[in-house]
Amino acid sequence: DAGITQSPRHKVTETGTPVTLRCHQTENHRYMYWYRQDPGHGLRLIHYSYGVKDTDKGEVSDGYSVSRSKTEDFLLTLESATSSQTSVYFCAISASSGGAAGELFFGEGSRLTVL
Amino acid sequence: KQEVTQIPAALSVPEGENLVLNCSFTDSAIYNLQWFRQDPGKGLTSLLLIQSSQREQTSGRLNASLDKSSGRSTLYIAASQPGDSATYLCAVSGGYQKVTFGTGTKLQVIP
Numbered sequence: 001d002a003g004i005t006q007s008p009r010h011k012v013t014e015t016g017t018p019v020t021l022r023c024h025q026t027e028n029h030r031y032m033y034w035y036r037q038d039p040g041h042g043l044r045l046i047h048y049s050y051g052v053k054d055t056d057k058g059e060v061s062d063g064y065s066v067s068r069s070k071t072e073d074f075l076l077t078l079e080s081a082t083s084s085q086t087s088v089y090f091c092a093i094s095a096s097s098g099g100a101a102g103e104l105f106f107g108e109g110s111r112l113t114v115l
Numbered sequence: 116k117q118e119v120t121q122i123p124a125a126l127s128v129p130e131g132e133n134l135v136l137n138c139s140f141t142d143s144a145i146y147n148l149q150w151f152r153q154d155p156g157k158g159l160t161s162l163l164l165i166q167s168s169q170r171e172q173t174s175g176r177l178n179a180s181l182d183k184s185s186g187r188s189t190l191y192i193a194a195s196q197p198g199d200s201a202t203y204l205c206a207v208s209g210g211y212q213k214v215t216f217g218t219g220t221k222l223q224v225i226p
Contacts (some may be wrong), residue, residue, distance in 0.1 A: 031212070033212075040218070041218075042204075042216045042217065042218045042219070043159075043204075043206075043216040045212075045213075045214065048212050050212075056212070090158060090159070092159075096212070100146030100147065100208045100209065100210055100211075100212070100213075101146075101147075101208045101212050101213075101214050102147070102164075102208075103147075103149060103161060103164045104149060104159075104161065104206070104214065105161060106151075106158040106159040106160075106161075107158050108157060108158045109156075109157070109158050
């Protein structure tokens with residue numbers, strides 16, 4: 001199994017509070033991604049990173065920010081959580097060298113409930 | 116905009132049966148296609164990755180084919196087992212790290 005750890009695995013929070021999810025990898029892969037999975041929508045890309053301090057937006061980036069200060073860690077922050085951000089969040093990594101995504105490996109997911 | 120469709124959404128088969136899962140996509144300009152399985156409450160596990168220049172990939176009882184021109188991929192599972200029960204997703208990779216996922220086929224293998 002790819003060495004990807006997500007924390008926390010489960011979190012319940014209230015509307016308006018900040019939330020940070022962490023993804024840690026031991027594979028030294030260049031690319032890291034945050035996806036959300038919702039019934040009826042499948043997996044959708046939030047943000048991705050192609051190196052330390054290098055990030056870009058995905059298709060559903062509004063309300064989310066990311067940071068990558070070390071190769072192994074990729075943080076997803078919800079500055080002010082809303083009920084529409086209740087979802088399961090997955091971190092993924094890829095050894096892609098650029099252009100198209102290479103083989104993706106996923107973490108176990110973080111289930112977030114915003115009340 | 117790339118669209119990925121997996122039909123059927125759910126499938127139930129008796130143990131030992133050979134089966135085929137389907138994935139279709141609308142834009143044939145892809146770099147690769149990947150098949151995953153997802154168990155309830157778990158992450159996605161990579162099964163097979165097919166590069167756009169390849170026609171098929173095999174791993175154990177699994178065989179995936181790719182026909183870019185027709186926008187189709189199939190995942191063949193031989194001699195199905197109850198442990199194969201899961202949701203199977205395909206994902207198509209375009210440029211700029213754009214990966215489009217299907218919504219999956221939920222497979223149940225009955226002992």
